[in-house]
Amino acid sequence: MNKVQTANKVSQQQLTDANGQQITCLRFAGDISSASKDAVVGTYQALDKAAHKRLLLDFKGVEYLNSSGIALVIQVLMEANKSGQTVAICGLTPHFTKVFTMVGITKYATLYSDETAALAAL
């Protein structure tokens, strides 16, 4: 079957916050939808939870996000919460900042406008 959804991509990078502490950044690109389970949940699950205690999910490169994609983010938050990991989110458009707030994600993850703001605050 021909794919009609843009391939989603994820890359992983180790960042250092203002206090010199390590943060694992997962950068998403393309579509985040029901077809993105491997990219979002799979990439998260492949991380060693003990070695990656603080995570930053970066949505700057995301072109399309729907409620099924948001559900995958919630699944990551749920597993991270159980594992004692801290998750922050950055790079959302103003619209999706509003949507993430509406669905209550801000109760479990802090939203930052971009990576610089996140690293300064974390």
Add this chain to the structure above:
Amino acid sequence: MTVTSGSKVEVRLPSRLGFEKVAMSTAAGMAKLMGFSDDRIEDLKTAVAEACINAMEHGNQMNASIPVSVVLSMKANELEVKVMDNGTGMETPPPTPDIDRKMSGEEEARGMGMFLIQALVDEAEWVSGTGTDEQSFVRLVIRMNKENE
């Protein structure tokens, strides 16, 4: 270019995920012609995408040969979007999403589409059909200036 109230566009999508973006782009294009603000267009895009996904998944059971019809009608200060499928509609609406219940695993992580639609547009109604000769549909209305209504 003059945009006339009463202009109507119809899009027919195969019930295949990804094609909701065609309806989303069409709706955004029409709203832009009407002079909607960028933030209202973003609200509209998400609501239309979620309505189409629901129609494909729940209404047409992801049968790609059954189309989802989307009729977009320009009115004086608002855009009406009707998304039709061959399902029989909902028996009971899903509960309002509860992030705490989702995080504890008591509620599925999915199931936020209807909530988002209702939160983002000015009017949303779901009408059940018979699934054969009478289609089910959701009718959305989004106005140019939500805060003024």
